[in-house]
Amino acid sequence: MQIVTLTTDWGLSDYYVGIVKGRLYSLVNDVIVVDITHDIENYNLLKTAFIVKNACCQYPEGTIHIIDVNSFEQGETSSTKARSYVVVKHKNQYYICTDNGLPSMVFGNDPVEIVEIALFNETDYYTFAGLDLFPKVVKMIAESKTIENIGEKMETFFNIVPQKFFISQNNNSILIAQVIYVDKYGNVFLNIKDREFHKIRNNRNFRIMVGARPVETISLSYADVEIGDPLLTISSAGYLQLALREGNFSSLLGVRMDDSVRIIFDE
Numbered sequence: 001m002q003i004v005t006l007t008t009d010w011g012l013s014d015y016y017v018g019i020v021k022g023r024l025y026s027l028v029n030d031v032i033v034v035d036i037t038h039d040i041e042n043y044n045l046l047k048t049a050f051i052v053k054n055a056c057c058q059y060p061e062g063t064i065h066i067i068d069v070n071s072f073e074q075g076e077t078s079s080t081k082a083r084s085y086v087v088v089k090h091k092n093q094y095y096i097c098t099d100n101g102l103p104s105m106v107f108g109n110d111p112v113e114i115v116e117i118a119l120f121n122e123t124d125y126y127t128f129a130g131l132d133l134f135p136k137v138v139k140m141i142a143e144s145k146t147i148e149n150i151g152e153k154m155e156t157f158f159n160i161v162p163q164k165f166f167i168s169q170n171n172n173s174i175l176i177a178q179v180i181y182v183d184k185y186g187n188v189f190l191n192i193k194d195r196e197f198h199k200i201r202n203n204r205n206f207r208i209m210v211g212a213r214p215v216e217t218i219s220l221s222y223a224d225v226e227i228g229d230p231l232l233t234i235s236s237a238g239y240l241q242l243a244l245r246e247g248n249f250s251s252l253l254g255v256r257m258d259d260s261v262r263i264i265f266d267e
Contacts, residue, residue, distance in 0.1 A: 001030050001031075001032060002028055002029075002030060002031045002032070002062075002064065002138075002142045003031075003032050003034060003059060003060065003062070003063045003064070004024055004028070004031055004032070004033050004034070004063070004064045004065075004066065004138055005033075005034045005035075005036050005055075005056065005059065005063065005064070005065045005066065006020065006021075006033065006034070006035050006036060006038070006066050006068075007036040007037055007038075007040070007048065007051060007052055007055070007056075007065065007066070007067045007068075007069070008037075008038045008040065008066075008067070008068045008069060008130065009038070009039075009040040009041065009042050009043065009044065009048070009068075009069045009070075010038050010068070010130075011038055011039065012038055012039075016128075016130070016131070017035070017038055019131060020066075020130050020131050020134075020135065021033050023131055023135040024135050024138060027135050027136065027138070027139045028135070028138055028139050028142050029142070031138075031142070034059075036051065036052075036055050036056070036065075037051060037055075040069055043069065043070040044069065044257075045069065045070060045100065045101055045102050045105065045160070046105070046162070046180060046257060046258070047180075047181060047257065048067065048069045048070075048102060049102055049105035049106050049162070050180050050181040050189070051181075052065070052067055052095070052102075052106050053105075053106050054237040056093065056095070057091075059093065061091070061092040061093060062092065062093070062094075062145070063093050063094070064093075064094045064096065064138050064141055064142065065093065065094065065095045065096065066096050066097075066130060066134050066138065067095060067096065067097040067102065068097070068098075068129065068130035068134065069097075069102065070098065070100050070102075071085070071097065071098040071100070071129050071130065083098050083099040083100045083101075083158050084098070084099045084116045084117070084154075085097075085098055085099070085116070085117040085129055085133060085134075086098070086099045086103065086114055086115065086116055086117060086151075086154065086157075087114070087115050087117060087137060087141070087147045087150055087151070088103050088107065088112050088113070088114050089112060089113040089114075089147055090107055090110060090111075090112045090113075094141050094147065096117075096134050096137050096138065098129070099116075099154075099157055099158045100158065101157075101158055101159070101160030102160075103157045103158075104157040104158065104159045104160050105160055105162050107157075113147060113153075114153065114154040114155070114156075114157065115147045115148070115150050115151040115152060115153055115154060116151045116152050116154050117133065117137060117150055117151045118150065118151035118152060119133060119136055119137065119150070119151070137150060162180075162191070163178050163191065164191065165177040165178065165190070165191055165192045165196075167200075173264060173265045173266070173267055174262055174263070174264055174265070175192075175200060175262070175263040175264075175265070176260050176261075176262060176263075177190040177191055177192050177240065177260070177261045177262075177263060178190065178191045178258065178259070178260060178261075179191075179255060179256065179257055179258060179259045179260075179261065180239075180257070181239075181257070182250045182255070182256065182257060185243070185248065186243075186244065186247070186248030186249045186250035186251050186252070187235075187241055187242070187243040187249060187250075188241065188242040188243070188249050188250055188255050188261075189235055189237075189239045189240070189241050190239060190240040190241070190242070190261055191239070192239070192240050193238045193239055193240070194218075194234045194238055194239075194240065195238075197240055197263075200265075201265060204265040204266050205265070205266040206263055206264060206265050206266070207263075207264050208232060208242070208261065208262070208263050208264075209262070209264075210230040210242070210249075210253060211253065213229075213230060215230050215231060215232045215242070217232070218232050218233060218234065219231040219232065219233045220233070221233070222243065222245045222246075223245075225245050226245065227245050227246045227247075228244065228245060228246065228247055229244070229245055230242065230243070230244050230249060231243055231244075231245065242255070242261070
């Protein structure tokens with residue numbers, strides 16, 4: 001059995017997901033196609049990277065992941081040079097996507113194998129790699145269990161460095177974190193994990209101002225606070241997460257992707 005996952009910004013109102021699944025079932029023997037999500041905002045690589053990084057690792061070795069977000073056609077325009085389509089092998093899983101900065105955001109400096117896809121579309125147009133190209137690559141990987149026959153080896157990605165949390169230059173008791181994900185409940189995920197936070201905290205008291213109310217503890221459960229109260233907890237993926245019990249933290253506080261959040265430590 002070959003597991004293939006789909007992570008895209010296609011949505012579900014059009015027929016794109018359906019025809020790609022049909023192509024995969026037609027080409028690949030004994031395949032199961034799993035939807036991770038198709039609800040990513042158009043071209044949003046930051047959100048895509050968060051989802052891929054935290055979802056795909058839950059699948060078994062040998063899984064093939066198609067990630068089709070901001071996968072524009074190969075070629076050149078007057079304003080930009082298009083990036084290559086690639087396959088990345090990481091911890092014995094395979095990721096098919098565009099080298100548009102997403103792989104560098106997902107894998108960072110982890111050891112990987114990369115090849116640039118050297119296959120050609122069956123048409124003269126390059127508008128839908130998720131249908132015309134990626135399923136053929138899935139078939140090749142599923143049959144050969146290698147990526148060496150798909151294209152030329154690459155040494156590096158097109159690099160986009162995700163913004164890191166940092167300590168304020170003006171006050172080393174202030175940590176500036178970035179919102180890297182907001183889920184459907186309005187929970188806000190910050191770009192710092194619990195181990196990093198505790199190292200910087202060094203047993204100091206801290207506070208995050210939520211409107212006029214400070215959040216000063218890490219809750220183990222949403223039930224640790226009253227309904228409608230804010231809390232800071234650790235997500236299942238290990239990131240600091242701001243939430244509102246039975247409410248929408250993002251909407252109520254106007255917090256969005258890429259916003260900064262200040263965490264203040266006692267001197």
